[in-house]
Amino acid sequence: MGASHITQEQADEYAIGSLDAPLERAIRLHIAECSSCREVVREAEALANMVGLAAPLRRAPARMKKQVYRNAGLTRPSPMRRMFTISRAAAGLAAVVVAIAAFTGMVSIKGQMDELKDDNADLQTQINDALSQRVELAAVTQQLEDTRQAAADLQEASKTDRELMLALLSPSSDILAVTAPGEATNSIGRLVWDEEQKRLWFMATQLQQRPGETYQLWAQSGGRYFSLGTFEPDESGFARYERVIPEGLAGYDTVVVTIERGAGSPVREGPTVFFVSSLNLGPN
Amino acid sequence: MAWQSNPESSGIRNISNPVELASASAVDMASRAEWSDEVLMLAIANQDQLAFAVLYDRYVDLVYSASYRVLSDAQLAEDSAQDVFVRLWTRPETFISERGRFVSWLMSVTRNRAVDELRARGRRRKREGGSLGEPDEAAEPLFQGEPEDPQLNAELHEEQAAVRRALRSIPHEQRVALELAYFNGLTQQEIAAHLHEPLGTVKTRIRLGMQKLRRTLQEEV
Structure with missing residues (x-):
């Protein structure tokens, strides 16, 4: 690929997967170093992958989920186990609430439950906010990296301009x-x-x-x-x-x-x- | 500021323990079902199994369908789709949200995995002599009444419909060239040999097909 840039046609051919292995490898190596061509290829890949969405929809076998969980080393709690876990948690919570009510004699069970629900909802909101902000932070970090790269490119361009200017002025x-x-x-x-x-x-x-x-x-x-x-x-x-x-x-x-x-x-x-x-x- | 209260990358797990978010309650699943793909992937990177379950339910049929379209074999498609989701759980860091949308990355992983399988098993030669580009409609049933399916979100459905419309608007021979490359993993030389057309003709069809697809989808947006 050398110093020349990838054309839109080449990017499209690469993205749809129609290039021979040597040319595909050459483009892969080039875009690893050339940010502008990388952007062109990414856009083309996004477009090409839309073709995958057009595949006729089929229902995946239900057994697949079990296989995936097993191969991924995950555990799928059975309905009975989930029910047991929830029951145990509910029993514990009830015991605490009864104890509190017995001691104070003033707080209603319903009020306690509502507060717990509110606390849970608040925590959930915080988790959602944190996740969203992590996404935003990652985007800002990438922007900073892009800006740093652009500044480095400008510095390099300035250096080559200076060298050309010297060549134009040099008596030799x-x-x-x-x-x-x-x-x-x-x-x-x-x-x-x-x-x-x-x-x-x-x-x-x-x-x-x-x-x-x-x-x-x-x-x-x-x-x-x-x-x-x-x-x-x-x-x-x-x-x-x-x-x-x-x-x-x-x-x-x-x-x-x-x-x-x-x-x-x-x-x-x-x-x-x-x-x-x-x-x-x-x-x- | 909420971020100040959850500054650590491991915050998902740290916070979830006291309120038992790891338990598979319907409330937890429902709340995650509203998360975007990118947020779910962040949660998966923090070992959130419920986030994985939501993402699995959201995309399993799409991944399986694309795998089936490449492999034309229910068992191979099932194996291939399984590998995609296992990788999604074990290596979520390979998805980088700044580089593009999740669904595009997922389709890329799915397609590459299926095409690798196709090549590894030497099925292409068999297909070249048979119904290349037109997958065998075997035992697995197509969806009936897709738009009403609650497992797939409306946005994804809308996008799939737009892509299908765009592909239908492309001249048949251009669409065939694109599909042979994408779904069958054929190079331009191989497509030319299969269609008994000059290489230049195939290159032109792919170029024009991609141009038309790009233009049509931009108009749709």
Whole structure:
């Protein structure tokens, strides 16, 4: 899955359970790290699981409950035992009430019973309140965690912006115009190479989102093309891609961007949408 | 503030002992029957057996029905549904309310458990040669007069009805593709082979089916 995000179509296919095992595993790994894709997949899963509600309703066998309780290690009090327990509790309560009445001679049994009922109801209300508040507390805790994550994301974005700004200002950087072959697109782009940071940035506008395909950056060196990774534009068509220049590459004669199928290609196959010529990156 | 009087996570048990909430009285069951699924799960995490009993009664038919729809076998469906509820009691922490609704999680657990069973027993091959996607209507009777059933709450019934309406509104071939994936655990490749259709056609049907289902259910809401 790499750095690219999961499309709605992929999320739907994953949620309904129709993907092959390798792709399903790749998505599972990706959403473990990507919160935005995780949200997309969760929404799709919620939708897919609605299909389960449409199963024709059947009555579960009554014996199942006994089996479940046994397998779960639970005890189901029998009706006789329940009756015995209640009777014993009632007898004890009656004895206490009679004793109190005997001592005071003033309090009615009914009044005592009502008070006990009220106390019980109050306690029940407190339990309900406590449970509700635990749910709310858990939600607030999750919100705090989300906020903390968002702040960390912003901090990371700020750091990468600062690095790009330094590259743009550095006298040792090359800032090159990126051109599209033909005039089929109004995209404009720049390639920034910073010798000090040993990093490349590629930026372009008005790119199309391509379900099932991806943009891939290539560096040509010594007549061979080396993949520098894949990227996808955001919803506005803007793409900003950054990576460390691989140490194994001695230099670059040119850099191109192609459109490749799926999550990218090990060899350059797709059509070229951008190229940079006369690029002098690093020592040749 | 009520929270101050019940600050501990174990408060359910601590409070219940003096007033004997653990006894299976009708009053206790009735009060829990009004709790939401999420609150019941919290109580189950605190070993509240009555909460488990309420949740079991609320969803047992739904879980069994979905299991049966996947497995087309009453005994296998019963075993699978049992496992779902045993897991619900033994591992309630696997449900995290912030990640979504309880019923969605329950359906996910039910479906995955049943599909695992289906695959483990090699029943899929048998079904591919038979009535794949259209479960065998065996001995277990369908509900009669569902809406009046007091065991299921009105909200759940309304939701089930909405989903059925939404699925009926989807073109037949798209609905079949979704159901083969969800209920039969088939991948797109397997669905294409079963239907003798190109893989691209199956992908399109699933994509359009999910889009339509999403749109229709949003309109229903």
